[in-house]
Amino acid sequence: MRKERVVVGLDVGTTKVVALVGNVVDGSIEVIGLGKAESHGLEKGVVVDIGRTVTSIRKAVEEAENMADVKIDSVYVGIAGKHITSINNSGTVSINRPDRIIAQDDVRRVVETAQAIQLPPESEMIHIIPRQYIVDGQDGITDPVGMTGTRLEVDVHIVTGAITAVRNLVRCVEELGIGIEQIVLEPLASSMAVLSSAEKELGVCLMDVGGGTTDISVFRGGDIWFSKVIPIAGEHITNDITVGLQTPIEEAELVKKTHGTALVDSVGEDEKIEVATIGGDEKKLVSKKKLAKIIEPRIEELLDLGLQEVEDAGYRDLIPAGLVLTGGTSLLNGIVEFASKRYDLPCRRGKIPHGIHGLRDIVESPIYATSIGLLRYAVEAKDFKKRGYGSKRRRTLISRLREWFDTFFRG
Numbered sequence: 001m002r003k004e005r006v007v008v009g010l011d012v013g014t015t016k017v018v019a020l021v022g023n024v025v026d027g028s029i030e031v032i033g034l035g036k037a038e039s040h041g042l043e044k045g046v047v048v049d050i051g052r053t054v055t056s057i058r059k060a061v062e063e064a065e066n067m068a069d070v071k072i073d074s075v076y077v078g079i080a081g082k083h084i085t086s087i088n089n090s091g092t093v094s095i096n097r098p099d100r101i102i103a104q105d106d107v108r109r110v111v112e113t114a115q116a117i118q119l120p121p122e123s124e125m126i127h128i129i130p131r132q133y134i135v136d137g138q139d140g141i142t143d144p145v146g147m148t149g150t151r152l153e154v155d156v157h158i159v160t161g162a163i164t165a166v167r168n169l170v171r172c173v174e175e176l177g178i179g180i181e182q183i184v185l186e187p188l189a190s191s192m193a194v195l196s197s198a199e200k201e202l203g204v205c206l207m208d209v210g211g212g213t214t215d216i217s218v219f220r221g222g223d224i225w226f227s228k229v230i231p232i233a234g235e236h237i238t239n240d241i242t243v244g245l246q247t248p249i250e251e252a253e254l255v256k257k258t259h260g261t262a263l264v265d266s267v268g269e270d271e272k273i274e275v276a277t278i279g280g281d282e283k284k285l286v287s288k289k290k291l292a293k294i295i296e297p298r299i300e301e302l303l304d305l306g307l308q309e310v311e312d313a314g315y316r317d318l319i320p321a322g323l324v325l326t327g328g329t330s331l332l333n334g335i336v337e338f339a340s341k342r343y344d345l346p347c348r349r350g351k352i353p354h355g356i357h358g359l360r361d362i363v364e365s366p367i368y369a370t371s372i373g374l375l376r377y378a379v380e381a382k383d384f385k386k387r388g389y390g391s392k393r394r395r396t397l398i399s400r401l402r403e404w405f406d407t408f409f410r411g
Helices: 050-068 104-114 163-174 186-194 197-202 234-245 249-259 288-312 335-343 366-387 397-409
Strands: 004-012 016-025 028-038 074-079 085-094 123-135 138-141 151-162 179-185 204-209 214-220 223-230 272-276 283-287 323-326 347-349 356-358
Touching (some): 004 163, 004 366, 028 050, 085 104, 085 223, 104 151, 123 163, 123 179, 151 163, 186 323, 186 366, 204 288, 214 288, 223 288, 234 249, 272 288, 335 347
Antiparallel strands (some): 272 283
């Protein structure tokens, strides 16, 4: 018998909101609905205007509902922003039962000990992600249930966020009567869309360069070891172009996408482009090399900052699989070649993996990496819980009443 269900990923970014509806059949995802809206009310990934953010989310959700012909009542929501921080910690418990066989309850206990840390009063936990389990000194274990031992340890990656930022995002979604299945760290979601299991095992750095923030994560041994969000991304390049070429912000964004490059040396001295002037309908000719000279230093600064965070955390020499770029800014011409040459690392642009069907031709762009990743996270959520993953779960009163009604009146 086919197992079929609908899941929804909601990516609330600084420059865009994307709602993606997936029909999951026996673990395979068919994208059946896409809604996209300009994002208003966020700065650097954080809600600063609830009303405008709700409006943006509503537009994206309604568009996705109409395309998929479904009613969206719960979503997996991505979260980023400069308020996100992460730490690594460990925990240990003894196995005292006579047979010494490790049970699921022991996994729960050891993860609880690892997450017992003192957080600042303004922060809350978003994820507790086990990196590995250790049984009587044997490390590298991904699932200890059923093994025999007297001592169980776990190394975890703990992701935290500012309480106000998390709750304001939650409020914006719940204002629409939509429940939240889970809040998911965006770098974690994006990794599930564009990284291979081999890259995660060997060691790789993922940079999701969006509009307002760049999400950085490092994977080794199959799991996330480091995550960081920096408040510099694509809109900063656009702002520099606006000033440098004295053109409106909308024109600067268009010029960046159509003529921009991260490689100054790839542009000829005599190449010209037309751009709009500020405060008028006239066009003017500007040098394409001048545009490249504006973009390249900003890309250099952005990537330098990201890899400096990785180096400061002690993981710079632990990413032999190199650097994977995704997000809208990764589409910039020459950025992969620039990064590979500058850092002497393998570098590629993240692509949507196999196993995604339906609207694949539309959503295979890196700008949908987080949304696709949220769908994949939803599919694997039960396995995550089994392994001890922790994540905040919130639902609206409407959603809780609906669950209660289904339980008691529909069997």
